[in-house]
Amino acid sequence: xxxxxxxxxxxxxxxxxxxxxxxxxxxxxxxxxxxxxxxxxxxxxxxxxxxxxxxxxxxxxxxxxxxxxxxxxxxxxxxxxxxxxxxxxxxxxxxxxxxxxxxxxxxxxxxxxxxxxxxxxxxxxxxxxxxxxxxxxxxxxxxxxxxxxxxxxxxxxxxxxxxxxxxxxxxxxxxxxxxxxxxxxxxxxxxxxxxxxxxxxxxxxxxxxxxxxxxxxxxxxxxxxxxxxxxxxxxxxxxxx
Numbered sequence: 001x002x003x004x005x006x007x008x009x010x011x012x013x014x015x016x017x018x019x020x021x022x023x024x025x026x027x028x029x030x031x032x033x034x035x036x037x038x039x040x041x042x043x044x045x046x047x048x049x050x051x052x053x054x055x056x057x058x059x060x061x062x063x064x065x066x067x068x069x070x071x072x073x074x075x076x077x078x079x080x081x082x083x084x085x086x087x088x089x090x091x092x093x094x095x096x097x098x099x100x101x102x103x104x105x106x107x108x109x110x111x112x113x114x115x116x117x118x119x120x121x122x123x124x125x126x127x128x129x130x131x132x133x134x135x136x137x138x139x140x141x142x143x144x145x146x147x148x149x150x151x152x153x154x155x156x157x158x159x160x161x162x163x164x165x166x167x168x169x170x171x172x173x174x175x176x177x178x179x180x181x182x183x184x185x186x187x188x189x190x191x192x193x194x195x196x197x198x199x200x201x202x203x204x205x206x207x208x209x210x211x212x213x214x215x216x217x218x219x220x221x222x223x224x225x226x227x228x229x230x231x232x233x234x235x236x237x238x239x240x241x
Contacts (some may be wrong), residue, residue, distance in 0.1 A: 033116060044121045047110055049128025052158070052233055057138040126153035130191065132233060134160045136167055143183050154184050158191035158233040161199050167215045181222055189227040190218075196230070 032040070110117060131154060133139040139159075143151065157180070180187050192212065200208040213219045213228060 030114075040120065041124075044110070044124050045128055048121055048125045051125075051129045052132050053125075053129050054132045054134075054234075055138050055142050056134055057141055123150065123153055126150050127155060130156040130158055130189075130233060132158040132160075133163060135162055139163070151184055152186050155186055155188045156191070157184070157187065157189075161193055161196040164192070164196065164212050164215050165199070179217065181226070187226060189229055190216075191229045191231050191233045193232050193234075194230045195232075 032043075035043075110121060112118070131142070133142070139157075180190065196212055197205055197208050200211055202208045202211055209228070209230070210219070218226065218228060
C-alpha cells in the first residue's frame with residue numbers, strides 16, 4: 001500500500017479519486033485484495049522472488065568500453081535458464097527485429113491483473129531476485145535505466161567471466177560504470193561462473209579470484225561484507241538469496 005501512496009502523490013485529484021474508486025471495487029470483487037496488506041505482501045514476495053533475471057543487450061558494440069551502450073535490452077525470467085544461448089547473433093548478421101524491451105515489472109504476470117496489484121508489486125522484484133549480466137555493456141545500460149530507488153533494492157547480481165575480461169580490456173580507457181558499491185549501495189552478493197578459473201593464467205585459484213576482484217575494483221574497505229561467490233547461477237538448484 002505504501003507504494004500506491006507514493007505513486008499517487010504525483011497525481012491529480014481526479015486521478016487519485018479514480019484509483020481509489022477502482023481500488024474499492026477491486027477489494028469487493030477480489031478475495032485476494034480483501035486480505036490484509038501484510039499477508040498480501042508475503043504472497044507477492046513468494047510469487048515474485050527467487051528468480052534469476054537474465055539481462056542481455058542486443059547488438060553489442062565493437063568496443064566493450066563504449067561509453068554509450070545501446071539501450072535495447074532483452075530480459076528473460078525463470079527459476080532456471082537453459083544452457084544454450086538463444087539470443088546469440090552470429091557475426092556479420094543483423095540482430096532480430098525486437099519489440100521495445102519490457103520493463104522488469106512486466107515480466108511478472110501478476111502485475112498485469114490490475115492497477116492496484118501492479119502498484120503493490122512494482123518494487124518487490126528488484127529486492128527478491130538475482131540479476132545476471134553477461135557483459136559490462138548490458139550492466140551499464142540496465143543501471144542507466146533504473147532509478148536510485150530501484151538500484152537501492154538490488155542485493156544480488158551474477159556476472160559471466162566475459163564481464164571480467166571486458167573490464168580488463170577496457171583498462172586505460174573510460175569503461176562503463178562497474179562500480180558495484182556506488183551503483184548498487186545495498187549489494188550483498190556477486191556470483192560469477194567458476195569457468196573463470198580455467199580462463200585466468202595465474203598459479204593458484206586464490207590468485208585467479210584476486211585477479212578478478214582487482215579487475216572489478218573489489219576488495220577495498222568499502223567492500224567489507226560483500227560476498228564474491230564462484231557459482232554457476234544458471235545451473236539447476238540456485239543458491240538462494
